[in-house]
Amino acid sequence: MALNDNERIQEVVLMAQEKTQAVGTKVWYALGITIVAMVPAYYLLKFGFISIMMQTHREPQVIYSDEDKQPLEVLESKIFTLAPNTYAGYVKIRNIEYEWGVRRQEYTAEFKTVGGTVLTRVDGSTFILPSSDKIIVFSRFTHEQTPQEIVFRLGETKFSHAPEINVDLDIQRTEITHPASGTIVYAGVKNNSPYTLKRVDLPVILYGNNNQVLGVGSTIINDLVSNETRTFQYSWPSRLQGVVRAEISYEVNVFDREIFGLPPESSPIDGRDE
Numbered sequence: 001m002a003l004n005d006n007e008r009i010q011e012v013v014l015m016a017q018e019k020t021q022a023v024g025t026k027v028w029y030a031l032g033i034t035i036v037a038m039v040p041a042y043y044l045l046k047f048g049f050i051s052i053m054m055q056t057h058r059e060p061q062v063i064y065s066d067e068d069k070q071p072l073e074v075l076e077s078k079i080f081t082l083a084p085n086t087y088a089g090y091v092k093i094r095n096i097e098y099e100w101g102v103r104r105q106e107y108t109a110e111f112k113t114v115g116g117t118v119l120t121r122v123d124g125s126t127f128i129l130p131s132s133d134k135i136i137v138f139s140r141f142t143h144e145q146t147p148q149e150i151v152f153r154l155g156e157t158k159f160s161h162a163p164e165i166n167v168d169l170d171i172q173r174t175e176i177t178h179p180a181s182g183t184i185v186y187a188g189v190k191n192n193s194p195y196t197l198k199r200v201d202l203p204v205i206l207y208g209n210n211n212q213v214l215g216v217g218s219t220i221i222n223d224l225v226s227n228e229t230r231t232f233q234y235s236w237p238s239r240l241q242g243v244v245r246a247e248i249s250y251e252v253n254v255f256d257r258e259i260f261g262l263p264p265e266s267s268p269i270d271g272r273d274e
């Protein structure tokens with residue numbers, strides 16, 4: 001059996017040799033030239049394709065812009081009845097940007113009834129410090145109808161990088177009293193900064209046992225000299241029941257350079273005769 005297999009293999013080989021010899025020499029040359037020519041042709045076609053693609057390719061446009069800022073957030077608002085037909089309110093705004101504030105933020109507040117009637121409208125502007133909660137207190141107003149909601153709208157916000165100015169104040173000796181005439185909060189503020197502060201804003205929020213807001217107020221101190229301690233107070237025309245805590249914060253507009261001044265120099269003559 002093995003011998004027969006070998007004979008068949010030899011027969012196949014001989015037949016293949018005969019077929020090969022039947023093909024002319026020119027055909028073999030042509031086949032070899034074709035194979036050799038295919039290699040550079042492949043690279044030429046590839047180069048041409050890449051050239052066409054590069055000519056039609058356009059680099060994507062890169063748009064450079066400032067880092068996006070988180071928008072201001074209106075956290076809460078509330079209306080208070082101070083006396084019959086006498087009302088006030090407040091809005092709290094949060095800025096979470098650590099180094100960016102707003103030099104001038106315009107806003108509009110409308111006090112409306114349930115039916116949507118506008119009882120009073122306030123158009124104003126304020127500064128907002130970096131990484132802070134801004135309290136906007138609306139002064140008391142009178143109206144025969146009762147407001148039920150505050151519709152508050154912010155104007156365009158333009159953030160500014162806050163200057164590196166160290167403002168160091170200390171709120172001291174906060175006291176809540178309830179005389180017959182209403183509610184009064186007393187406190188003091190000390191200026192630990194090395195310069196005179198021409199204006200200090202001092203908003204206050206009154207809280208109850210469950211941290212509910214029972215009242216708000218605001219006052220201003222002018223020309224607070226370095227190392228000076230100044231007392232101030234807030235008053236409400238009616239007794240605010242359930243108040244257990246007064247949270248006072250201070251705000252100095254660091255965007256306004258005119259607010260900062262050198263402390264008045266003492267005269268070389270102190271008024272006493274030598």
